[in-house]
Amino acid sequence: MRPSRPAFAVALVSAAALALAACSTPDGDAGSPSADAAADCTPEGLQTLTEGTLTVGASDPFEPWYIGEPTSGEGFESALVYAVADELGFAKDDVEWTSVTFEQIVSPAVKPFDLAAYQTTITEERRSAVDFSSPYLTSRQGVIVADEGKFSGAKDLADLEGAKIGVTASQTSLDAAEEAWGDAVEVTPFNAAGDGMTALSSGTIDAMVMDVDQGVAASTVYFPDTHVVGTLPPVGEPEQLGLVLDKGSALTECVSQAVDTLDENGTLEELRAQWLKSDDIPELS
Known part of the structure; x- marks a missing residue:
């Protein structure tokens, strides 16, 4: 199960x-x-x-x-x-x-x-x-969006400008999101990635940034109403x-x-x- x-x-x-x-x-x-x-x-x-x-x-x-x-x-x-x-x-x-x-x-x-x-x-x-x-x-940081959401067809970073982006507080996803978009998005921290995915499915946020491998599993196994549109450019080492x-x-x-x-x-x-x-x-x- x-x-x-x-x-x-x-x-x-x-x-x-x-x-x-x-x-x-x-x-x-x-x-x-x-x-x-x-x-x-x-x-x-x-x-x-x-x-x-x-x-x-x-x-x-x-x-x-x-x-x-x-x-x-x-x-x-x-x-x-x-x-x-x-x-x-x-x-x-x-x-x-x-x-x-x-x-x-x-x-x-x-x-x-x-x-x-x-x-x-x-x-x-x-x-x-x-x-x-x-x-x-x-690892890489992936961007997950809702299948029926406004940003479901995003193909580049600019397509996500204006979105409310979920990240895990004080983690790599936060740094990667800020580096990728700066002030062009609203970043919303969550204590756990699962909390962010739940918010994405409910429409509270527009996208979630997390480890891409976990994101693939999240979108195919646990939250099948979402999908990964791409990964963010790497930050640092x-x-x-x-x-x-x-x-x-x-x-x-x-x-x-x-x-x-x-x-x-x-x-x-x-x-x-x-x-x-x-x-x-x-x-x-």
Whole structure:
């Protein structure tokens, strides 16, 4: 059963916290491992919480990241975790999932997981508290409008001038919207992206700006009376997502190597095409 709109709104309270100001790709604590380190990237050589088991943290599952429970292997991040596990030599049955809050994922406290997969943006501030793998996705900000609304046929930024635009308060979507339109639109902040999508469906706002991959799922699964018209021009450094590990984790280099391998052999591209379905969405100019 697909989650209801209220469930989506609750899930996006956590998701909205992820779209903080973008920063650069991780370096020293998430680089490619040395040849010696690579030789230890096996279940026997990895220092996991439970010997022979890879424990993965995630929070409330919602599309397109998780379809059903994380154990399903369906959804971008569920499939990604199992692909990373496979690169490290873990069978699917050797992956154990644990439910955690987003605060647990990014806090400096000792982690109840070996790695976490929950749309976590790589930032310098967070890297002072946790390790990140190599990035597995570069995000963009999408513009969602109502199918029957005044701006349903928008094809460029100018077409949306005069619109009331919803954003998630104090997040990347706010900066991107202000950079794209300046004073030509009325920006309305919401505490959570789900609240903004509800306002869009009711006609309270004309468009909603949010992560484009989440926007595609929102418009096709949770709010089918809406659609994504395009993405905003990027602001600052690219916003990238990474797997989260405990600060100084002995697994970081091996997990980064696995992500790098999946990038190099085309697996990440295949997973994006299968689960995110946002590659063909144009950038508004």
